[in-house]
Every structure is written in C-alpha cells, then in structure tokens.
Amino acid sequence: MKLHEYRAKEIFSQFGIPVPKSIVIDNENEGEAIHKELEFPVALKAQVLVGGRGKAGGIRFAESMNEARRIIPELLGMELKGHAVRQLLIEEKADLIHARELYVGFTVNRKSRSFTCILSSRGGVDIEEVARENPGAIARFDIDPEVGFQQYHARKLSKQIGLAGKKMLKVAAITVKLYDVFRAYDGELAEINPLILTDDGNVIAVDAVLNIDNNALFRHPEFSSEGKTSEEFTDLEKEAREAGLAYVDLPGDIGIIGCGAGLVMASLDILKQFNGEPANFLDVGGGANARNMAKALSIVLKKPDVRSIFINIFGGITKCDEIARGIVDTAPGIPISVRMMGTNEEEGKKILTDNGYHVYENMEDSAKNAVEQAKAYREGL
Amino acid sequence: MSIIIDDSTKVVVQGITGGQGRFHTERLIEYGTNVVAGVTPGKGGEKVGEINVYDSFDEIPEKPTASIIFVPAPFARDAALEAIEFGLDPVVVITEHIPIHDSLEIVHRASKKNIVVIGPNTPGIISPGKCKMGVMPSHVFCPGTIGLISRSGTLTYEIVDDLSKAGMGQSTAIGLGGDPIVGLNFIDLLVRFERDPDTRGIVLIGEIGGSAEEEAAEFIKGHITKPVIAYIAGRAAPKGKTMGHAGAIISRGTGSARAKIEALSKANVRVAATPGEIPALLAEELA
Numbered sequence: 001m002k003l004h005e006y007r008a009k010e011i012f013s014q015f016g017i018p019v020p021k022s023i024v025i026d027n028e029n030e031g032e033a034i035h036k037e038l039e040f041p042v043a044l045k046a047q048v049l050v051g052g053r054g055k056a057g058g059i060r061f062a063e064s065m066n067e068a069r070r071i072i073p074e075l076l077g078m079e080l081k082g083h084a085v086r087q088l089l090i091e092e093k094a095d096l097i098h099a100r101e102l103y104v105g106f107t108v109n110r111k112s113r114s115f116t117c118i119l120s121s122r123g124g125v126d127i128e129e130v131a132r133e134n135p136g137a138i139a140r141f142d143i144d145p146e147v148g149f150q151q152y153h154a155r156k157l158s159k160q161i162g163l164a165g166k167k168m169l170k171v172a173a174i175t176v177k178l179y180d181v182f183r184a185y186d187g188e189l190a191e192i193n194p195l196i197l198t199d200d201g202n203v204i205a206v207d208a209v210l211n212i213d214n215n216a217l218f219r220h221p222e223f224s225s226e227g228k229t230s231e232e233f234t235d236l237e238k239e240a241r242e243a244g245l246a247y248v249d250l251p252g253d254i255g256i257i258g259c260g261a262g263l264v265m266a267s268l269d270i271l272k273q274f275n276g277e278p279a280n281f282l283d284v285g286g287g288a289n290a291r292n293m294a295k296a297l298s299i300v301l302k303k304p305d306v307r308s309i310f311i312n313i314f315g316g317i318t319k320c321d322e323i324a325r326g327i328v329d330t331a332p333g334i335p336i337s338v339r340m341m342g343t344n345e346e347e348g349k350k351i352l353t354d355n356g357y358h359v360y361e362n363m364e365d366s367a368k369n370a371v372e373q374a375k376a377y378r379e380g381l
Numbered sequence: 382m383s384i385i386i387d388d389s390t391k392v393v394v395q396g397i398t399g400g401q402g403r404f405h406t407e408r409l410i411e412y413g414t415n416v417v418a419g420v421t422p423g424k425g426g427e428k429v430g431e432i433n434v435y436d437s438f439d440e441i442p443e444k445p446t447a448s449i450i451f452v453p454a455p456f457a458r459d460a461a462l463e464a465i466e467f468g469l470d471p472v473v474v475i476t477e478h479i480p481i482h483d484s485l486e487i488v489h490r491a492s493k494k495n496i497v498v499i500g501p502n503t504p505g506i507i508s509p510g511k512c513k514m515g516v517m518p519s520h521v522f523c524p525g526t527i528g529l530i531s532r533s534g535t536l537t538y539e540i541v542d543d544l545s546k547a548g549m550g551q552s553t554a555i556g557l558g559g560d561p562i563v564g565l566n567f568i569d570l571l572v573r574f575e576r577d578p579d580t581r582g583i584v585l586i587g588e589i590g591g592s593a594e595e596e597a598a599e600f601i602k603g604h605i606t607k608p609v610i611a612y613i614a615g616r617a618a619p620k621g622k623t624m625g626h627a628g629a630i631i632s633r634g635t636g637s638a639r640a641k642i643e644a645l646s647k648a649n650v651r652v653a654a655t656p657g658e659i660p661a662l663l664a665e666e667l668a
Binding site for chain 2: 108110111113114115128144145146183186188213215216218219246248250258259260261262263264265266268269270271272273278281283286314315316317318341342343362363364
C-alpha cells in the first residue's frame with residue numbers, strides 16, 4: 001500500500017530524517033493555522049496517491065496568507081486523475097536557490113533478488129528518466145541483507161555521486177536512516193525525491209514516498225484497515241479485497257472468473273483474441289468453496305455493463321462441485337459460459353447441467369460462447 | 382532421470398498439523414512420496430495419519446533430505462530458515478502472502494548455502510511417477526521426457542493435462558512461484574533440464590511482471606540446445622495493476638507480455654498464442 005506523503009514524512013521524521021515544518025488540513029478553516037505555525041512562502045500539496053501530482057496541478061505555492069486562502073479551496077475541491085483531494089499538506093517551502101536536489105531510494109530488486117539502494121546527484125526529476133539519459137549521475141548498490149546497509153556503504157555511494165567532506169557524511173547518514181525506515185516498515189519502495197542539500201550542508205526531505213508490502217501488514221497493524229480500502233482501488237476492488245479475492249476492474253462487458261492468477265490472465269487473453277472485452281480480472285483463488293464463488297459472482301454482477309460471464313475453472317485444490325454450487329446458488333440471471341475440468345469434475349458438471357447450464361471442456365469454446373452471448377445482447381438492444 | 386527430486390527424496394512436512402498441511406500430506410503419501418516426518422513447533426508427539434510430528438528437526442529419527450512448507454505466512458520465514466540451516470535441499474515453500482522482506486532473506490540465505498528454494502507461493506515440484514512435493518492435482522501428470530517451468534499454478538495443470546493427453550509425459554514440472562522474489566528463475570532450471578539426459582523438450586510458462594523471461598531468452602540463445610516452447614499470460618493485462626500474483630504487474634515500463642514474447646521470439650523460441658497450442662508446437666519441434 002502507498003502511504004500519503006504526510007504519513008510517510010511523519011515516519012521519516014521519527015527516524016531522524018529532517019522534513020519541512022508542516023501542517024495537514026482537511027477543510028478551509030484549518031488553513032488559518034498557517035500563519036501561527038509556519039513561515040511563508042509555503043507549498044500546498046494535494047494528498048492523493050497518484051503519480052505526476054505536480055504536473056497535474058496538485059502542488060501550489062503561496063507567498064502570503066491571502067494567497068493561501070485563495071488556493072486552499074481550489075485544491076481541496078479538485079479532482080486529480082480521478083481522485084478527489086480531501087487533504088492538503090502545507091509546508092514551509094525549501095530554498096532551492098542555495099541548494100542542490102538529490103535522489104535517495106531503496107527498492108526490492110526482482111532481478112538481483114536483493115534490496116537495492118539508489119543515489120542520484122540529480123533529484124527532483126523522474127529517476128527512471130535519469131537512469132536512461134544520464135546513468136553516470138546514479139550510484140547503485142545491492143545490499144546483503146545479513147550485513148545490512150552500513151554507513152560505509154552509504155559513504156561510498158555518496159562519494160560516487162560527487163559529494164565530499166561533511167556533505168558526503170550528512171547524505172550518507174540520511175541514506176542509512178532511510179534504509180532503517182525501509183526495513184522497519186517492510187517497504188517495497190522508500191524514496192526521497194528530492195532530498196535538498198543546502199550549500200551550508202543541511203539536508204531536508206522535500207518529498208517522501210513509502211510503499212508498504214501488503215503481505216506484511218500483520219506486522220504493522222496501524223495500517224491494516226487502510227491496506228484493503230486504499231484509494232488506489234475502485235469500490236469493487238475494495239469489496240473484493242475485503243472478501244479475499246484478487247480482482248481488477250477493466251472497461252469491457254464480459255465478466256471473467258477463474259481460479260489461479262495465470263489461468264485468469266490466460267482467460268483474458270483468449271477472450272481478447274475472440275474480440276471480447278473483459279470487464280474484470282477475478283481470481284477466486286485455490287481451494288475456493290461455493291461461498292467464495294457466490295461472492296465472486298455477486299461482485300462481477302454489480303458491474304452494470306456486464307452482459308455475459310466467462311467462468312474458467314481447472315480444479316486442482318479447487319473442487320469443481322463447490323464452484324458449481326456457488327453458480328447455482330447465485331442464479332446470475334445473465335448468460336454464463338462455464339468451462340470446468342479437474343477435481344470433482346463429474347459432480348460439478350452434473351450440478352450445472354441439472355440446473356440448465358451448459359458446461360464446456362475447452363476454454364477456447366467457452367470464451368467464444370461468452371463473446372457471442374455479449375454480442376447477441378448488444379445486438380438485441 | 383528427473384531434476385531436483387526423485388524416488389530417493391525423503392520429505393519432511395513443515396506445518397503438517399494445519400488444514401492444508403494435513404490434506405496435502407495425505408495426497409503426497411498417496412502419490413508415493415516418501416514422507417518421513419512432520420514438524421509443527423508445539424505439537425511434537427502428535428500424529429498425522431501414520432506420520433510422527435516433531436517440534437524441531439533435531440528430534441527426527443530418520444533424517445529427511447527435503448522440506449515442504451505449509452506454515453502460515455507470519456511464521457514461514459522462521460520455518461524456511463530452519464530447514465535451510467538443517468541443510469535440507471530442496472526447500473519447497475507453498476505458503477502464499479509471505480512478506481517480501483522475509484522471502485528475500487530466505488532466498489538469500491539459501492543461495493549462500495547453495496540450497497534450492499522453490500517458491501514462495503508455488504504449487505511445488507513433481508517428478509511424475511517418482512516424487513511429488515507440491516499441491517498439484519497428480520492425475521494430470523504422467524512420466525515422460527518434457528521438462529516444464531512455470532510461474533503459475535492452475536495454468537500449469539491446464540497445460541500439463543493437454544500435454545499428457547497428447548502423449549507427452551513430464552520428466553519434472555516446477556512452479557517457480559507467483560511472488561516478485563522467488564528462489565529459482567527460469568535460467569536455473571533451463572540449465573538443469575539441458576543437462577538431464579531424460580528431458581527432450583522444455584515448456585516455459587511465463588507471465589507479465591519482472592524480466593525473468595527476457596533473461597531466459599537471452600540465455601537460451603547461447604546455452605540451450607533442446608527445443609523450448611513458451612507461453613506468456615497477460616497480453617490483455619493493464620499497466621500498474623497486480624494481476625492476482627504479487628509478481629504479475631507491469632511497472633515502470635518493464636514486464637509487459639509483448640516485450641517477453643518479442644525477446645523469446647528473437648531467441649528462436651516459439652511462443653504459443655493459447656495454452657492449447659503448446660502440445661502441437663512441441664510435437665513439431667521434437668519431430
């Protein structure tokens with residue numbers, strides 16, 4: 001799960017990483033606290049979990065209280081890439097004239113199967129872009145988790161990006177602190193971009209990114225409820241997560257339910273191949289019972305555009321008769337195209353055929369049927 | 382022959398007293414896997430069927446050679462590190478939803494000790510007719526000469542079923558695991574299948590996310606002489622969305638099915654458009 005900038009900054013600050021002085025508001029009245037708490041100029045930043053927030057107009061600056069009063073309602077009312085802005089982080093604007101912008105980040109590196117530290121002498125821009133266009137500005141290090149990330153590692157990296165003396169030491173110290181945050185919070189990504197390094201050798205984290213591994217939320221109970229309802233997800237995606245189903249909303253009109261992520265992805269692909277448009281991805285998971293299946297169907301049926309549903313089950317741990325019962329219990333009321341094989345296949349087929357459903361053995365045929373049903377509906381309109 | 386496991390493998394089940402552990406232990410024994418013991422801390426002295434349960438590895442009288450783990454995610458790191466410390470090889474981690482920092486530590490420790498970790502979040506490994514360490518439905522597999530490496534569970538069963546029906550049995554089939562960090566990659570297994578005299582052809586089942594397929598393609602060019610047929614799931618997947626498996630996500634410009642298919646095609650690997658096409662393509666290559 002992604003944390004809002006202000007939450008990430010609270011955590012960074014607890015670990016000794018300097019952040020700008022700030023307040024968080026969720027209504028206009030609270031904005032009046034600015035002149036008591038902060039010094040102008042200030043940055044007003046929309047707290048939404050989308051990338052490219054600055055470019056989309058979600059970050060503004062104010063030189064005075066009057067200016068801030070004008071900007072606050074504009075920001076609080078706006079929608080950024082489909083997300084309503086409900087909170088603002090207002091903080092003292094860092095002086096960028098007598099400073100440099102750096103990048104510091106830690107990620108889980110799939111390729112090297114390690115934690116990776118990345119430092120860049122060019123902060124404040126997209127790190128991927130720097131990696132492409134100016135790879136010399138970047139220093140990387142794959143961390144041995146048993147040795148950890150020590151000051152000497154960090155010093156070497158900060159030297160590599162051209163820092164020396166006190167500044168090198170200062171940036172190294174902050175980098176180690178960010179590693180501590182990354183490890184303590186089970187980070188998938190912990191990032192400061194930009195990290196401001198002033199000419200007199202002070203550092204300050206102007207932005208903060210912390211993405212926590214959803215699978216580790218049992219170690220971070222303070223976030224566990226948010227993990228399921230984060231604004232990264234649509235309402236149906238949230239409902240499915242609460243029910244323990246892997247679900248992704250898609251724009252088409254044919255619902256898809258299957259067991260196993262790979263099989264569901266393959267089902268999407270086959271549907272597309274027959275010119276069908278998937279309305280969703282839904283993996284009921286291994287070992288799903290009738291109740292899980294009924295829940296899965298009820299979620300897909302909530303999408304008003306769905307005209308037919310393609311159900312693709314290859315029973316391994318999952319038992320076909322359980323799936324069949326879930327379908328029959330739900331009685332979906334729109335065309336269902338079921339393909340079913342594997343454990344308890346015969347029982348499952350019997351339950352479905354007894355209740356008037358046709359069962360396919362081959363997923364291509366079943367997908368084709370789902371596409372035809374949806375098409376027949378559209379043409380019948 | 383087969384790779385990694387065979388009829389000499391002696392298996393301990395970690396987390397044997399849980400629902401999944403109990404159910405699948407019975408299936409393993411039915412299949413003929415030599416399960417020598419179970420471990421669940423705090424439940425030492427109990428029995429699951431005929432299998433004795435112990436609190437820790439030191440207490441097991443007949444030393445196992447390999448471990449299969451069903452321990453719940455919060456305790457899986459401890460279980461896997463114990464198995465690695467004890468020198469068991471392979472360690473098959475079935476458990477899903479293990480925190481990625483934990484998986485990384487497990488995988489790292491294993492590689493230092495030169496131990497094979499399969500998973501986490503894997504259906505496991507099976508050398509048909511010899512040994513099964515996994516949760517796959519056994520009846521779809523049959524002994525033969527095809528090696529299969531996959532990032533997906535159910536899709537593997539699907540494809541194996543087609544292969545078996547087409548008369549193409551399997552030497553060994555392995556699920557790499559659906560997580561971003563797993564113990565083995567395609568290359569580790571391509572090397573083993575290339576060396577295995579009883580494997581004639583290889584099926585590689587990939588999906589969106591990461592770059593393991595691209596790396597495999599690069600490797601195949603210079604090192605693999607046996608025919609390889611691939612299938613990549615997720616051509617219709619959107620960017621930035623996790624498609625069921627934690628590792629199945631197109632992020633920061635990497636991991637699309639198109640890039641993987643292109644890389645494989647460039648390496649002269651034929652990529653099936655649907656899972657159902659695989660047996661015919663493989664038969665052509667083997668002819």
